Amino acid sequence: MMDLQIASQISSFLAALVLLTAFGMLVQKRVYGLIHLFAWQGLFLSLNTAVVGFVANKHHLYISSVLTLSLKVVLLPYILHVLINRLKIRKEVETVVNIPMTMMIGIALVIFSYHLTAPIRQLSTLITRSTLAVALATVMLGLLMMITRRHAVTQIIGFLALENGLFFAATSATYGMPLVVELGVALDVLIAAFIFGIFFFHIHTTFDSLDVEQMAKLKEEN
Amino acid sequence: MMDPLNLAGSAIFLLLGMAVLALLLGRRQRLLVVVSFAVSAVASLSATVAGVRVVGWSTTSQAIMSIGLPDLPFHLRLDPLAGFFITVVGILSFVVSIYSIGYVREISKQRPISRLVIFYALFLAGMFMVIIADDALFFLISWELMAAASYFLVLFEDERVENRRAAFLYMVVAHVGALAILLSFGVMSGLATGFEGFHGYTFDAMRQAEFPAVWATAAFLLAFFGFAAKAGVIPLHIWLPEAHPVAPSNISALMSGVMLKTAIYGIVRVTFDLIGVFPWWWGSIVLVFGLISAVMGVLYALMQHDLKRLLAYHSVENIGIILIGIGLSMIFRSFDFPLLSSLALIAGLYHTLNHAIFKGLLFMGAGAVLHASHERNMEEMGGLIHLMPWTAALFLVGSVSIAGLPPFNGFVSEWLTFQAFLLSPSLPSPLMKLLIPLGAALLALTAALAAACFVKAFGVTFLGHWRGHHQPHVQEVDWFMRSGMIIAALLCLALGVLPTVVIDWMDTVPEQLVGSRIGTTAGAFGWMWLTPVAPERASYSGPLVFLVTLSVIVIAYLLLHVRSGSITRVPLWDCGFEKVTPRMQYTATAFAMPIRRIFGFFFHIREQVKMNPQAPHRTVPGRMQYTLRIRDRFWGWLYRPLVDASFWLSRRVGRLQQGRIQAYLIYSFVTIIVLLLFLR
Secondary structure, X not given: OHHHHHXXXXXXXXXXXXXXXXXXXXXXXXXXXXXXXHHHHHHHHXXXXXXXXXXXXXXXXXXXXXXXXXXXXXXXXXXXXXXXXXXOOOOOOOEOOOHHHHHHHHHHHHHHHHHHHHHHHXXXXXXXXXXXXXXXXXXXXXXXXXXXXXXXXXXXHHHHHHHHHHHHHHHHHHOOOOHHHXXXXXXXXXXXXXXXXXXXXXXXXXXXXXXXXXXXXXXXXX | OOOHHHHHHHHHHHHHHHHHHHHHOOOOHHHHHHHHHHHHHHHHHHHHHHHHHHHHHOOOEEEEEOOOOOOOOEEEEEOHHHHHHHHHHHHHHHHHHHHHHHHHHHHHOOOOOHHHHHHHHHHHHHHHHHHHEOEHHHHHHHHHHHHHHHHHHHOOOOOOHHHHHHHHHHHHHHHHHHHHHHHHHHHHHHHHHOOOOOHHHEHHHHHHOOOOHHHHHHHHHHHHXXXXXXXXXXXXXXXXXXXHHHOOHHHXXXXXXXXXXXXXXXXXXXXHHHHOOOOHHHHHHHHHHHHHHHHHHHHHHHOOOEHHHHHHHHHHHHHHHHHHHHHHHHHHHHOOOHHHHHHHHHHHXXXXXXXXXXXXHHHXXXXXHHHHHOOOEHHHXXXXXXXXXXXXXXXXXXXXXXXXXXXXXXXXXXXXXXXXXXXXXXXXXXXXXXXXXXXXXXXXXXXXXXXXXXHHHHHHHHOOOOOOOOXXXXXXXXXXXXXXXXXXXXXXXXXXXXXXXXXXXXXXXXXXXXXXXXXXXXXXXOOOOEOOOOOOOOOEOHHHHHHHHHHHHHHHHHHHHOOOOOOOOOOOOOOOOOOOOHHHOOOHHHHHHHHHHHOHHHEEEEEEEEEOOOOOEOOEOOOEEEEEEEEEHHHHHHHHHHHHHHHHHHHHHHOOOOOOHHHHHHHHHHHHHHHHHHOO
């Protein structure tokens, strides 16, 4: 039984680290830093999945843990790295809203998530129930990041962070989705990353910048 | 011997395979034309054989194909009703495929035709699939395949704005209709399983379910609206006169001849088969819309000078006549007169078959004229009978058939519809006893106006002299096109001369749907005499009328031609006025003028006469300019406000569009937060 207790503690600790990296990404201004933070978040997520799999004795979670590790810690950061080197993005990421303000909104969102999941935590019997709020908060922070950043690469990192949050929520709410679904989602994310990559090249060649504000030019006049 | 369903299924696979093959043969256009249309003809013929056998033997075969979505396999079924419509589609497709070998070969000299061939095959496959579908999912997939393929066919000559506009309009109406059909199936399948499982999507489940009256009415009205949009029932007909003229003529023949019939099939399938029990007023709705379409359709047709547009409006009219038969059948059935109901249903279905063939023939004839003269406006044509004798004779057969004159097929089905009308006094309600015979009067008016319209169409196009400014080099069309039209003309004759045989064959359809057949009384006096109810009421002998007509023609010909020199050609007597030009011939506008005056309130007419301002005196105007514009009133009444409203609304909604990704993300973020807050 002691084992379970410790595992639950570890799981909570990892959840806290995931949340921390999410906040880190919210304030990080450099693109390289963002990618590193994203890789860290993926690592914590993968570890957490493995721990949950051990505790709940669900072996398919190990597979998804390995999948997360290879995809979100190795492959996607590598792709993004290549992309940034190719497009020669060196400059700092500009934000729409200033950073302290973003932090405040982020904190409000975390509180809101805890408030939302409170009834679920009372109903659920899973050991991971306390991490559900963190998962929801990660989703919202990812979305917030997409809203507050203007650079296309940060938009995709925000999107991937959001997906991390969804995956986390699946693990903590129901011990993960069926393996088929998870494989499908992983494939989707990978393809999404490729498509984003292609789009970046096009946006870059068209507007000579990756600032999504430029795309407002595409709107027709009326 | 193959099972009919297998035969029909292999025809469909053949067509789908043809569409794929056409992609590979794209470089060899001339070969592609011959191969693809020959394959289409074979596929259509085998489907026809399957249909004829199913109807003749009154068998029903079913199959389940586990492709498509998991756990939702496709159900197929070929019963007499489906078999009848397969036959209708198959016969005309066969004829048109032969015609197309010649027609498309001519087109291929000017532009690549791979697209035409591919969508032609998909279009035919879609129509066959719609008919053999036995679940809502497969039905709708096939329906959309048919709609999408025909959209691209209408769009074939896409460099002209007019064509793109017509195709778009067609697409919009088709989709609004498809939406209504989807909702109708949704209502029925939901009620069949109590909104719990998906298994109500099969037609079998819908057949067995008993629907509450209100929901059954909703399902019927939605289905009728949806199918009416496809069939071109007034006031949903606006796409028809736009799309038919711009499509290639072989496609117009198929769209008008058989695609509209799939909508008739849908109406019959949903009301008689799936819902099964219905009150009398459903039938009267169908009847009233049928009457409106018939009368208005022919009136609009009379005002047209574009040959294909005129034919398109005639499709509206004929769909109206078919719906009259079906509406009467529904009324009789709800009052429990199975014999009368089957008579009216036979009348409607017989007209479906006839219209497919004669309208196909007419569109093919119009295509031949168009192809030879490069002219669509008949005010510019004339005298083509001398240059294209075959086409003229075959077009005349089509005209006589559509005008409802014996011994051709149009007469038989319209006559049967009249018989059904005249039997309506046996209905119990006194109001209906009075009102329904009035419909017969309208139908008679329609038939007369249709005859007038084809006197105009044939007379102005083929008789007299060429009216255009410079006479083009007109040639008779090739043998492929001619033989397509000849087969259709012979079918028109056969269906008109031997109605007893045909009715005996298709009697299994009303037997399946209303539980009664008319063959026992209709064919009581052998194949010579058609006696729908009783011989003392009414009887018609196709063979006899044919023989009398033929002998009169032969005698007249002999009397005129037996002595050589009895016919001499002399210059036209010009009343002493020496400068008679072809422009002085009777025109189509002039021919339609009396009818335009009488029924003027149905149209939006703008007529202007401009005198030459420099004329010395009013009596010597020198030059005059006459302009006449006639438009459908429905566009202004019904569609203009609708279009304006939707544009206004979309401009309002368009303000949400900022063009900034952040703004869009904020929309979804706020939506999520609000939903989480209020609906948790």
